[in-house]
Amino acid sequence: MKWVPPDAVSAKALAAYRNRRARWIADPVAAESDALSIALHPPSEVRVADDPDAAVAWVREWHRYSGPGRVDWESRRWRDFGTQQVPVRLVLSSASEIAAAAGRASEWALLGMRQRRLVTGLGPGTPTLAAAVASTHTRWMDLEEQDFATLVAVVRWLADHPASGMFIRQLPVPGVDTKWVSRHRGLVETLLDGVRGDRDLGVRSLPRMCEVAVCDRSLLPAAPRIFATPLAELAALPLHPAITLVLENKEGLHALPDLASTVALHGAGYSVHELADVPWLAASDVVYWGDLDTHGFAILDRFRRHLPNVRSLLMDPVTVENWRHLGVPEPTPNSNVPEHLTESERAAFDLVRAENLRIEQERLPWPYVLDRLPGDGSQFSV
Template sequence: MKTTEQVLTDIERRLVSTWASCAAETARMTSHTAAAAEGTGSPTPPAPSEQRSSLSTSWPHAFPLGQPSSTNLAKDFSAAAAWAATWRAWSTKHGVSLRTRTRRVHTTDQEFPTHLVVPDANHAARLCGRHWPQRLERGRRRAILLAECFPHLVEAGLLAATIAAVDELSEVDFELLCRAGAWFAKHDATGLTPRQVPIEGLHAKWLNHRLGLVRRLSARDDLGLLPPHPPRVHFTYLDPGHLAAGGRRHDSATIGDQALPAYQPRVVVISENKDTAIHFPELDGGVSIEGVGRGGAAIAALPWLPAAEHILYWGDMDADGLEILNEFRAAGVPARSLLMDLPAFEQWERFGTNVDARGRPLQARMPRPVPFLTDAEETLYQSLTAETWARHRRVEQERIPLDVAASAVRRIVGDIQAG
């Protein structure tokens, strides 16, 4: 038998999967009403995908409450009766109805609730509370505007998906998105960079992050913009002989160019932190690469990387650092980790922290799939993301002395060669 908290979880789960479709249906009905009032007839009917996910098929919905078994009714009728009374009182208080079933108990007929019937998404949002009423209202306002300004979204059955995609945008960003979609629908941007697009308030980073949405609103598969400039990888030479001979210490490579480094590195250390890469101690045949964030595709594309005998990745001992390590391996970088397992964490946890760079608390979170981590690395990852973890959630790599990291590299290289 379910409690009110359990059923509210069920209601919110359904609301999560249907709220955008409900908002889209509101926009379609508003458009239909406006067209009828103006005497222009019905607008284009919704696409099949929109019809299948419409408000009418999502709500009302009956949520099962569970049923006391005949054995439990016979053994503890008072508990079952109290449960039924709780649901009757709760449904009356919140303005929702119950479906009931007659049960035979001790030679008498008793009515027990079987389902809670929620009539519509508005009611579901009020029951769930928190952000839901505002979220649903915002979705409907945006759906009406999108349907009016970009009717092809309705015709193509894309309105609900678009409402969900813009849900987290601020009002400023949503307004800018609509202006960008309208501009690209009417103008040819062939040959322009994102930075050169003449839309007030728009900047290149904003546009690069929302190209898919802008393409969808403008009904263009290709906006005609010039591709991003090829990525560059910055690295530091560590070989003492090269440096003693006056060779340059810092270098960079543009992906796609054929330029080779001053020497073919034997050992490559990819560092998540720029400072640790630049200041890494001397290392025979070594090069340290600035990993600077997620991804790894650019570094994986370096033509001289596969020829290195030893490739190591050194990042923060936190959930993000281990996810980045997983991403580098997924991109094709066959790196061993450096100081990124539970023994290393325990050794250096005295320098740990529980806040991020902005001073916000680091929280437990749902772990992501990390199929490219070793068992030892995944053990640390699962610990750092767990609700039950009561220790620090991050040890930043720059807190570990560089000579310790360099010694660890030499030890790893030596062990590999000895094996």
């Protein structure tokens, strides 16, 4: 093995630094007694004989080494070269020395300072707080100073108010809004778990609003034709439609004409299954119309797992074949294979998946759609 020069120390120290950093953060006291021994693999007499100038230069480099750690030297007694002192190992005897050798001294200093601020600011916490701080270090060490200070303040406030019932924007912590929490929610929850033993923020979330189109005004005469309502209030509406049409996209909902005994809802993508708990919807003939792509069929599959009698509209191979020229490549196809599709839906799914195709429902010519809106049921995939 080639003898190790001083300029190779950094890479070896960096590998150790990255592997041990989380453990050091969890136990800073033990970190300062940790050590790394880097073998320098001094040359044998045969190697010295092959290139004595290189061997001498290598030894001189280590004599001049002024970096962190301690260089250990040993005597070598060689027949042709006599007794020589050669460097055999570099010993880095603390996390600080390893970090310095790795070129990460400033980063380690920042980590140590922030670790202390977290433990002091969030403590005493549970026995798992140190582990929570360590496991999240790659996220909090990259925060700007203002965001880091906000993080400490938010977790401390949530720990002190476990069931505030406030909305995020109401928290009396400067700089906190819904976007801040959404960006850092996983980090906040993990640290809160370390402080309090659970991840519940104790705050209220804005309800998911469902857009509704009352396509037969006689079903709800006093309401606007199109309105939005929280899901819980949607379930309480005095509606008894014969048909509930659920659309993947909002544009189609707003374009719908008057339809006898029909209410239309925006399904909100993969949240569509939440509609299955609406009693009047479950009691009606439920029709789902989604995009012709892998995600559209995955959403239909999820909906049908909760409402087995859901039928589909315009999600058939004939529609795919007729209007494939209006499609575009699907940027991120869903890799799962739906299990709850009819034979016709399966054929359409296989087409769009094989061709990496997306035909958004709004792209279908509107006269074609109007001719196939819920009526006698013959237009549905079965």
